[in-house]
Amino acid sequence: MDRSPEPMPEAATDDHVFAGWAAAGAGAMLVKLRDSGLSGQDLKDAGDLASHRFLMRLIGQYRPDDVVLSEEGKDDRRRLSARRVWIIDPLDGTREFAEPPRDDWAVHVALWEDGDLVAGAVAQPGLGTTFTTADPVAPARTGPSERPRLAVSRTRPPRFVAALAEDLGAELVPMGSAGAKVISVVRGITDAYVHAGGQYEWDSAAPVVVARAAGLHTSRVDGAALRYNQPDVLLPDLLVCRPDLAEPIIRLVRNYR
Template sequence: MTSTNDHDLAIWLAEQAGAELLEVRRAGLEGKALKDAGDAASQAVLARLLAEYRPEDAVLSEEAADDSARRSARRVWIIDPLDGTREFSEPPRDDWAVHVALWEDGDLVAGAVAQPALGETFSTARPATVPPRTDGPMRIAVSRSRPPAFVDALAAKTGAQLVPMGSAGVKVMSVVRDLADVYVHAGGQYEWDSAAPVVVARAAGLFTSRADGSALEYNRDSPWLPDLLVCRPEFADEVAAFVRDHGDDS
């Protein structure tokens, strides 16, 4: 890695971890053993490289103990070494990801979401261009296992089509990739689930907020950040208003 640019570093980190995860997947493990090996291997890669290339920065990771010193740090890398562990453990599924984001002085400033099995990385270094929307029903990306209950009511009211898929990052990237128009979640998440997808989505011109339309905040005392809305800007008011009225049905 020769570039000192945070955007380029985020891509490289996510892709290095992704390459390691593909190697783990080829090792013949199954089930929980594969999940655990993937989590550990990707965390090891990211921890080692961040310590080497950004030794002064703090890190918040799903797979490491939370260091409270990050709350007073100016720069914090928020990482999810393996988003979609279940999908990772079910080859040849490709709907899992690696998240790498940088929070600096109060907001997210750079990030990358790698989908290694898809051979794609989405980043703030090279923001995606979301094409103009074509005619048809609103497409809502939802969890294939834990969709919030109010989403069915939202789909019924708007005539939307529900598009089930795996990890949180993959669902956000589905909006970036124009495979969906909206991702709304209210079933519980942490900062590492959404930080990298959110900063990448913002760079692509998409709307991002809490599910009710309020502002997202990162590097807080608790990393619990249970809900999320990422969508084309034209759907933001309608979906957020629906969540405010019906969000208790989550």
């Protein structure tokens, strides 16, 4: 089920294409697994492991000199002195993956090189789409008179989010998967994603680099820069939004904290 797909010719040399190809391949494999009859925790565990192995095999075959940081793997500390590190979340939104027909789950593949994120992809198999830095999406813009929509965690939204929504005159849109929430901003379905309370580098790396390629603002919720491939991979908060919303959201969040 998780046999390596035939490579796209461009994937051998183009990191943007490789990220999209790898994420899409893992996503297709996960769709088949989701239809296999497994359910509950068995499906979650099988999905995490199968996607991790699939991506590790592809990176090992086509990018053998690179290091990998994966949610499902042991932290390879060689990454701290490496020039190129793939940061992957083989199955983001495991809870939603195990709740068919929900589509708010994703596969994250990002490349960090020489100090910053440079390429990546977020596959959303439930939508049949992979969003990549190879082909950035220009988000649809809501007009200034329209009510902003804030994507938030369906299970653990920040404590201040209700006040933020009230002050912005915004509507809250709960959903699963950090990747799905960031991509909802890329797609123009929402206008901002605000998270605080715990994430790791693999939760946001691929969505962030895709959002940046689309021209969106990305930062910590207080406006600080997002830094990846750090000794401590905890990266507990995140803001991705339309550029015009960044300053008011950051200002308000600083008042709440």
